[in-house]
Amino acid sequence: MFSPKRDETRPGYEMRKEHIAIGVMILLCLPILAIYVTFFAQAFVADGKLSLSNFRFLYTTIVMGQYTVPEMGPAFRNTVIFTLCVTACEVVISLMAGYALSRMRFTGRNFLQKLLLILRLFPGVLLLISILYVLMYTKLLNTLLGVVLVAIALRLPGSTFIIRNFFNDIPKDIENSALVDGCNRLTAFFQVIIHMVKPGIASISVFAFMSAWSNYLLFNTLILTGKVPIMATYLRSLSMNDQMIADYGVFSAMALVYMLPVFVFFIISQKSLMKGGFSGGKGI
Amino acid sequence: MIRIENLRKEYDAKTVALDGIDLVFEDSTFVALLGPSGCGKTTTLNCIAGLLEPTSGKIFFGDKDVTQLQPKDRNIGMVFQSYALYPHLKVIDNIAFPLKQKGMKKAERYEKARKIAEMLQIEYLLDRKPTQLSGGQQQRVSMARALVKEPDVLLLDEPMSNLDARLKIEIRDEIRRVQQETGITSIIVTHDQEEAMAIADKIAILDNGRIQQYDTPEHLYHYPANLFVAKFMGNPPMNFIDAALSADGTRVEGAGFSLPLEQHMAQGGKKFAGHAVKVGVRSHLMAVHTEKVPQSMEMRLQIAENLGKEILISGMVGDSFVRVTVPENHDTFEQYKAISRSEKPLVYLTMTGVYNIFDTESGVNIALEK
Secondary structure: OOOOOOOOOOOHHHHHHHHHHHHHHHHHHHHHHHHHHHHHHHHHEEOOEEOOHHHHHHOOOEEEOOEEEOOOHHHHHHHHHHHHHHHHHHHHHHHHHHHHHHHOOOOOHHHHHHHHHHHHHOOHHHHHHHHHHHHHHOOOOOOHHHHHHHHHHHHHHHHHHHHHHHHHOOOHHHHHHHHHOOOOHHHHHHHHHHHHOHHHHHHHHHHHHHHHHOOOHHHHHHOOOOOOOOHHHHHHHHHHOOOHHHOHHHHHHHHHHHHHHHHHHHHHHHHHHHHOOOOOOOOO | OEEEEEEEEEOOOOOEEEEEEEEEEOOOOEEEEEOOOOOOHHHHHHHHHOOOOOOEEEEEEOOEEOOOOOHHHOOEEEEOOOOOOOOOOOHHHHHHHHHHHOOOOHHHHHHHHHHHHHHOOOHHHOOOOHHHOOHHHHHHHHHHHHHOOOOOEEEEEOOOOOOOHHHHHHHHHHHHHHHHHHOOEEEEEEOOHHHHHHHOOEEEEEEOOEEEEEEOHHHHHHOOOEHHHHHHOOOOOOEEEEEEEOOOOOEEEEOOEEEEOOHHHHHHHHHOOOOEEEEEEOHHHEEEEOOOOOOOEEEEEEEEEEOOOEEEEEEEEOOEEEEEEEEOOHHHHHHHHHHHHOOOOEEEEEEOOOEEEEEOOOOEEHHHOO
16 A cells, blocks of 8 residues: 555666655654554553543543542533534534535525635634624523534535535436426435435545544634533643643543544545545446 | 417526427427527426426426426426536435335335336346446436436436447437337437437427427427528538529529529528528439439539448539438449549439528528428
């Protein structure tokens, strides 16, 4: 997988160039690899031995000198709720919006499509201050709901745009065929159309999931009390603590737990992510 | 019976796709909508299917006005150019899909799907996905899906344009066979006149959103209603020889010829007396003579080609380019070749069958004038 297929018919100069390219790639990957190695080493090594004792925060509180590490439970629960809400809402809303933009003709459609692109150009960070005021005004500051709404809103233009392009690729004939075969627009959508944008749904849900799971910025700025901890802010609060900073082992173990779902989700969805489009047979 | 009354479709103020279409499709007939691209034939079909809403006009299935009905309530089967199979479903589920929408039980709809698959000889494909099928197989599956719900009318939107030439003929015969077996009123959209001639009981020729002629294939071929139809139908295309009607409207006169009008053209001849006309004649309905004969046209022979089964002779009659085909014969071919190289390459053409005379300005066939 890593090295190119040995093929005797290929000229030597090409092979040499390839070897150089591989060498450069390995060199560039080494520092990143080193980080991961130390990271895993710290997580699984305690007191000079291979052990899982760093993971004991999963079932108990750890007392470290004068400082007690709070339970991970609430932070974990909040993160899961946040991620599921954001992913589900983002996928559902962008599916509906994308379908409408792709298939229906209404006034303002072009304007909306352009707006989607323009909104994607703005980094979300720019809007944070104004968002803060909006949340204060609507009394949603320091609540999970507020952050969920903001997170969905910031990501919607991007995913709507992506899914719209997937809808655009579906031949009109297929939809017409479903209509002739006895569907109305809604049943045609659920029985036929949605199956054809599966790769699109996979890609927006992966991106939504990953960005929601690792969202730190919004929680750090929009939750000013410690009331709604999530994994990211939980980890940070630990790393700021003087006593805690000494134990990188526990910290690495926590980070590993934090990383795991993203990893698993990616592995599950990468097959349909890679598929992309539904080319295959001609005329389909 | 399906009746279309004064159907109009405007996409916006400037683009008029259909400009008052009137058509009647008799029960159990196979009708082809034929025309160049952009003529409105697919728009007409989509209006019949209910996929497009006409701007004005009415569509009747029998006595029922279906103009405002959704496609699903019209009981139609449709075959699309791209076949439009559902890629996530197996072939049998594709075929059974319309029945599923009607709420039919699984066992029952599978049985029906099997039966229709048998008729189209695709039983062995039922467990595959559409992506695993060839173009011709996809075509058959899409036919099966259209037929399984026993529709009142079968609509085919250029069903063969994605197939190679040999498969085209095979599928064409297959469609014709299935249509005759089931007796379903069918409408096919095509731009291929040979396909339309072969498959249809009647052909409607469209251009610019209007019906140019609606008739049997034989009649269309021999008596085109106007210049457009005459140019569109037939391969090689009809010859058009510039001429004029005499002042009394009894003779047609052109460069080097003067022919009396036939009996059935007398009425039209009077009406268009003195007009510039084009004499339209099929290439195989003329005879070639090497000597001048009465009532013949003089042609300057340019090329004589041996096409195997026939000899193609082309040249000029006055300023009009004319092609004539005569049965293959080695001696005559050599003779024509010799003439074409001679200093005076003249041959003489006589009509041996049907010909038509079109008014140059309006394009009307004066033979059909009553």
